[in-house]
Amino acid sequence: MVNKNIQSILSVNNLSYKISSSSGFILKDVSFDVFPRDFLILLGSNGSGKSSLLKFIDKRLNSPKNTVKFEGVDVNSISTKKYSLKVKTLTQNCDDSLFPHLTLFENFNLYARNSLGSFENNIKKRDFLAKYLNDFNPELSRKLDQEVDHLSGGEKQMFALGMTLLQPPDLLLLDEHTSALDPRTADNNMKMTLSLIKKHGITCILTTHNLHMAEEYGNRIAVLQRGQILQFVHEGQKHQFTKEQMYQLFY
């Protein structure tokens, strides 16, 4: 159960969104809080508004004033540079998080500016990267001079995870980041993601349409349908929907 005395890291208050005045709501009066070390799952079918919600949280979409607050401050008043260090996103299209036509080492050079101190020379920098990537996937540490575009889908996603967590953020947004991978690769990636989240004590929001995944990983689950939160399921609680109702939600 969540302790309401702890200050929330993120709060969303009555967030509504529609593309045009004549179209329907993509998000409608969405409100919730995320507390430190939470693992919140946004569960919903395609088009339920999960990804749009994450876009407001990571500032890819501009939110109305005071509807999205990070550590008590309206996200619009936080500089992109500062915010991008605190809140990071990993999507199923890992090319969003990488420079596909640059080498792994060049990608690291661009990511490392904000995250790490200066290295004595390039050799030490390469050594650091090789060791760092070895924990993610030993193959990656041997491909430092290869372009990201030439990696396999699983390697790309693992490399994107490595770069995203080069400096662990306060809040990590995972937008169905393993959904484009085969089950075994997705499972490996998820295990790695979870171990790093645990190791660094990162607060996380994960979107999925997979009920089993939601129940396995999340300590809280928000069920979304047509842009509205239908129900919040806290750790230890059983969701209120019957199997038939859940079936209606997703199928």
Added chain:
Amino acid sequence: MISFILSILTQVLPFMPLAIGISTSYNLLRATDMSLDGSFVLGAVVFAKLLTLGCPPFLSAFVALLGGALVGVFVSFIQRGGHIDSLLAGVLVVFILTSLNLIILGRPNVNLSSLNTLFSSGFSKSQWCGWFQVTLACLSVCFFSLLFMSSRAGLLMRSLGDNPRLLGRLGYPLELIRSLGFSFTNLLAASSGIITSQIVGYADISMGLGMTLTGICAILLGQQITRVFITTPVVRTGTDFLACLIGVFVYFLGLNFLLRLDIDPLYLKMSLGLLLIFFLRTANMSKSGAA
């Protein structure tokens, strides 16, 4: 045969810096910067004007290069905020430069053959000595361009073309990097204009017409050729430079070959365009066939 090859080289060399500029904007910045046409002429025009005013050749060249870089800053400024796209911004700048070049020069063309230029000391000794100086200048520009693209600034420029949104999210100054990129490419175009004006012996306000499109055609041709033997480029910048070099050489080879066939100059560009379409289509068809 040797004279035929030498004649091609004399055309390829001054075109190389411009071709690298076009390749950088087209392949790395992912923008079709038509302003390079105007910067090519601006380089030649400013250089020629300053020489006629009695400025030393090195100072004239420096100011002309600076002019090219400023055009790049202007192109980048027009695109600021994404209100005008890069293609339109380039076309608008060429439009403006057509007037500006005429204002600077004061007349449609200026003869440089009687003036002291960067290469006149070499050519006064012998043709070989003069061409050696030209070759050295062109290769130096190419070498420093490659060096620049391998530097941190070059990496930032390449990353801007690759994923500008991510670069912004990582907190890099996008507009500054864009300005740097366009300044670099326009400076290269201006350097081509400076070298060309000295080789041909005059600066003319219409000398850059269609240069960018010619360059893009040549680069695409070079890319198709290099893809045959470099399937997985290890160093993309190096491969792009090589493609650029080969493409420009093959383009001028084709041009000179058509001239040798005594084709009426009226039909020259049309024939060359059709030949390029044939080459590109054949290369693409063989590629998809192989796949």
